[in-house]
Amino acid sequence: MYKIVYFLLFFIMATPLCCSVFGQQVPIINYSTTIDGRVQLEVSSTTQHYYLLQVRHDSTQSFELTTSIQLGKSGTTTLTEPLAYYSLAHYQVLEYPIAAPYDIDGDGIDDISELQNFPTQNPINAAPSIAPVNGSISIDSFSTFNQLSIARDFVQWSEFLNGKRYAKFIITDFTTAPKVYFINGNTHTLHADFANAVGIRHLGNDVKKGQLIYHPTTISNNGTLGTFAFNYSNGHGENFEIVQKCHELLAANMPFLNNNLSYYVTTNSQDEYERDSTKYKTSRIPLLFEKDVFAQVDYWGLNEAEGYGFFREMSLSDIPGIKDIVLYASLPNSLPRVGGIITSVIQTPLSHVNLRAIQDGVPNAFIRDPLSIDSIARLLNHTIYFKVEPDKFFIREASSEEVNQWYESLRPEQKQTSPLNLNHDAILPLDEITFSMYDGFGAKCANVATMRTFGFPEGTIPNGFGIPFYYYQKFMKHNNLFEQARLMLSNPDFATNRNLRAHLLADFRKKIENALMPNWMRDNLEKMQASFPPNTSIRCRSSTNNEDLPGFNGAGLYESKTHHPNEGHIAKSVQQVYASLWSLRAFDERAFYKVNHFTASMALLCHSNYANEQVNGVGVSKDPVYQTNNTFYYLNSQVGETLITNPDGNAIPEEILLDANSSSSNDYILVRRSNLAANNTTIMQGDYLNQMRTYLTTIHHEFEGLYDAIGNETFAMEIEYKITRDGQLIIKQARPWVAYQATHSFSIPDSDHLDFNLYPNPASDYIQVDWIDGNPSEVMISNMLGKQVLHQCLSISNHPDFRIYIKDLPPGIYVLSGFLAHKGTYTSKKFVKR
Template identity: 30%
Template sequence: MKLYFRLIQFVFALLPVIAVGQSVYSGKVTDTQTHFPIAGAVVSAIGSEAQTTTNNLGYFTLNTGSDTTPDTEDYQVEAVNGIILWNSKKVIDVWIANVLGQISGKVYRAQTGSGQINMTNFANGIYLLNITCNGVRKTHKLIKARNALLSETLSPKAISQNESLQQNAGSASDSLVISSSGYYPQKYAFQKTGETYELLKLNNGNIDYLNRLIRPEAFTLLQGAPLNPSYGEVKSVKVVYSISDNSIYYTNSEKHLIHFYFCRDVLGYNKGHAMFNQEQYTRNVNRKYILASLNHFTSSDRYTLEFFAGDELDCSDIEKVYNKIAQTAWIGSKLYFYANATKWEGCTNVPIITSRELYNGQNYQALNPESNYGYLRKIEASELGQTYLGRHDIVVLNSIPIDISVVAGIITTEFQTPLSHINVLSHNRGTPNMALRDGWTNPKIEKLLNKLVYLKVSLDSFNIREATLQEAELFWAQKEPQTIHQLKSDINTKGLIDLTKADVNSVSLIGGKAANFAELKKINVANYGVLPMPEGDFAIPFSYYYNHIKKYGLDVFIDSMLKDPVFRTDAAWRDKQLKILRDSIKKSPLDPELLQQVVQHLSITGNFMDFRFRSSTNAEDIEGFNGAGLYESYTGSLSNPDKPVDKAIRKVWASLWSYAAFEERDYFKIDHQTIAMGILVHRSYPAEAANGVAITENLYNAFNPGITVNVQVGEISVVNPEEKYLPDQLICYTFSSENIYEYLNHSNVPGMEGKTVMTDEELTLLKRFCVAIHNHYCTLNTVCKPMDIEFKVDLINGERKIYIKQARLY
């Protein structure tokens, strides 16, 4: 028998009925949290001057007609939680006995008016409640369990579906307004005689749950941040539905962070977290609960019912919970079901909302929840290349840049992909990054432009205010890197590098990207084989870059440039000198011997004619300095004279000295005299079906281990999004051998409506690859850290094939 329940109420006498031709309303008013009756509540009928107040048991009778109020019964007795309450017009005897008939506690004899017996200190067990009035004795069996009472003979009253939960009930003669000191006033459409009407306290304290959400303030009282906050401006209440008795618990989602905590601490589940996950998300005889989240998207004022994507629920289960929420919450037509797993997209008996509809009204997105101080500047994205930004600038941009130099914070007016280059850079820098669609005209932003501000990006909201220089300088001194780092580089080794003979420790020879690529070639996936990687791979070591710089005297130019005090203090001058250096690197002829070696090697790689020459430095893809998006990659072709191989090599080398790359290294105190550029080479992808990024960590919910995947159709970039196109965003869960995929968002590219970028079979294979890479690096590093993995789905003779493009520590 269930020991916990939200309300035990029994009435031993019928309330008055409505006489024909009369307007008589009757019912009871209770506290929606404690379920205790509210005495003295004022009840009035809209369209009538008549009003009344509730008695000490919360009952009322309101007569708006000319007839006198009908006679009430002699007494009313009920039990609420662990207390027995009564109100009597006549003499009654009330006492408690054990099952042997022995009197327990005090005997209340010859009582009129109100009284109570507190049974909270009684031992658990079975008792008999005895009531005698007018010579008639009634006995009811009670079961005492903890601080609750249960009567097997009398059922609690419940408000029927949609009955009075419409807060905006129309002004009609059958609408009641109920108010009481310390409570929110509530408007109810009158239901049948004897119903219960609930009020919400203005201040409820640190409660555990409510069984009803009778108004928006009830949701606010319980809300917390969603466990999977893919976009901001979302508040969430975790919901527990008890299968056995069709009861629902809207939980305090700040106090009980996950469903298990609530079920353990409040409902008494005692088998542990692992068993809870095993029993309460699968179909089995021990399942007691259906677990869900009720999310409020504040910008569009929509509410969504969502479930864990791996839950073994069918459409009838979803309908059952949806209908229960519709019955017990005021939300009405604003309630939708969001199918975050493809298996539920056919549950059309409840209103379904798509991710495109859901997020279309969102204004705020948190990308990197951090805080910083800086001078707030608003810049057209098209003018970013001609605008010199300082590391203490917080920048508002009207679109998403491909890259950006070190700044104190970023606000874009377009939503970003969480794994985009500028967000990975923000993550690496520890600086706030957010999207605000109305950021270009937002009054809160406008009034602070060109001022020193404090910006804090949180998962569901942001805070920006004016700041003092003193607090900002103290923050910068504590947060920003201070130690100078000198990098190692092998400038003597010549010849093209066979990557089967290199590994992750070859960073000082060929750079971080090529070294990690070489390490990936050593990984075998169980029951599959080696990782699928781009064909025709090799690396050009640092020595050729170093010789190119030295041969044309550019090393002297670099030394002089770095020592120039104007270069250090004047951003415009710094940008100009760096451009001169890049142009010199690109214009200086390539070593003919190197070019011959590269072309000869490319010629024997099969039928491939186009190749990617990818930047690989000793200041990139290394622990503590991700360097995402700082350096450039270019295509060199054996057949296209507009894309010669030597030009591609020189352009990659030149990108080492871009303004953004220099500023990034300078921020992290990397000695520029010790940097070097190698090049990773492999065949290009002329027919991409999809491209994506995976992080071997659930970035949204640490309680459920998984892989965060962003993947986009075709060649539309995930890391450098364009045209406001957002990718499929999903979690591939790894805590189970089952293939569980939870979609947070779907691609908004035209033509992708109702489709996923990758199939479930492809995601299953990608998950295996990612797990193999993650585990391999765990062994290498003797500690597990999340990996940042880039991949592609290529089309080869019409067949789709996944390729792992690169991996690095996240």
């Protein structure tokens, strides 16, 4: 007698029935249902036969789904299936002789041979056997599910899995002869890793990937506590017919289920569900909604941290300050640096709000109806201390002294002086600007110019001009604007009164916009403007000396303007860009990081404007969000001109992880769809993905060498890209990813008399120094044995900073000494060249 004679097994195969010459339909002599809502079908049977149960969703259709298999008993046999019952007209039972078994799944192995080896083999799953270390082609018990599944407190890119036990699945050849695989999550974190291990070569449109999640405290469709739910990778939706087929395939290959498998509708699949909601109502697919899972959650500590600040209720149009602890009733897509975050709507761990909180190390929590809690409501518009823990929060009033001390501890010890080389004094075509000229034209301009040497197709990198810092400095001095700025900053309330500061800065920006530009500058700008084709709109992009730098990218701090032909002289737009250097947010950010406001300068990158683009986006030459072990590039894309970098409150961008090591446009993970894409289509696809992979690889490797960052695991390049209205993929910007930490760094730990600032590569061949007590007449550098290795005699400079070139010094610890002639003293400071 066969060893599995006592087993009742349930399966499904979505292939057309190929009738065996030995198989025949047998009548169903009794129909009933169980207390858990499943069908029971009784047929006359013998021990020399086995029986297949088949189902159809519509009584007018043919039978194409085999949902269970069972060896016959003497007299009668009862068949059931794991899902909710249909009426009798939806079922048929086929009988086959055990001595001459059929191969219902068409995999070349007969049904009985596979039944004997179940669950290693599977009679009606065409998937080949796989090693248990990789996974299984069936789940025959809850114990097996536990062996394959994992539970994590924080799950990358699928926050609905947090704290849940789940197993991933892949169904290949979905439209022809489906092959169902359940992945061993203890071995393979990603679907792609599993696919590579078992020889699945393509994860394209005929493959469905997702998760089976166990919810132990949720009422299932059978009325008992505990239910399984499946969904697709990253919570994306599929149309009803695909969901229905997956539901059947998964359930039948989990024969221990008893009408407790649901389809999990997440926020990412809500649109597809609503479109097909009528079909779901008449189907046997139970639904579990993400919002219902979280319905009883009143608190969620998303980022465990503490902080101080001024507690403010914010709308999406408000601009929070660095020292604000903000309360939102809806989620902003982006945030500047703040002191802490509370939302009264459910966040996810991978929301942009929480990612920013993690990046800045600030507390962030969801609290249901927070202003109904007295301890929170009474502190609104007060300075507070706020601490977030996973299961509770702590909030109290704080003194202004506590707040100021806290933020002072977060700020750099030394003042920062931005790199400023005024020897670059001419407007230049981009093809004449080199990487090393970043200190004259800004890193944004220099990096775009540098990418024009990478051999990309014509038009991939914008062509145009760079206007150097020299022009900004001359413009400001010509109009005595620096003196007016110093007068503004001397107001005793300027630093402490944010509203006053905002008002005075707005007034100062108007002065910059309305000031007179020197004639020689207007003439040169006019020549540049005339170099563009007639009737060209020119994009005037900010390129300051304190953005796009290693360790500080300054994204979104400054404005760019498009100058249209009917606006006359381009000086108008140039001055508007100059004025943005003094916006409230830019000023506060510089003040927080102790950046010198007067050496901070604006250059411009000018090129033809791109209008009516099809796509715009941001990409990174690694995966900084989900940290998938340098396997993927990260792409964030949006339809048309809706910005990724500064989106409106309702726009959700597309997220893609692009396999960096593949040559196929199909090798990517679609993390999230854009809610603006028509019919839930993918924005970036096909040749564009192949081009993007090539461009990002080249940009990463080229700049990795230029920044002397080879082997530095923190290094990556962030790009901004567009697909123009003509269908060309263009790269409009590149800068080091904000987390990049240059290895050529310098530490200067022990003096109050010098303010050092080193911008790492490409400026690693010098130290730029601000001497508070006046400029020295000479400087010396000695090694730790006291031997002098460098001596420079200097003349008094009109600028408060100068450079000490140390390019030729070997790595080591040194002492820098400066003689202050007017005080007759030396001031010394140690630094380390690595």
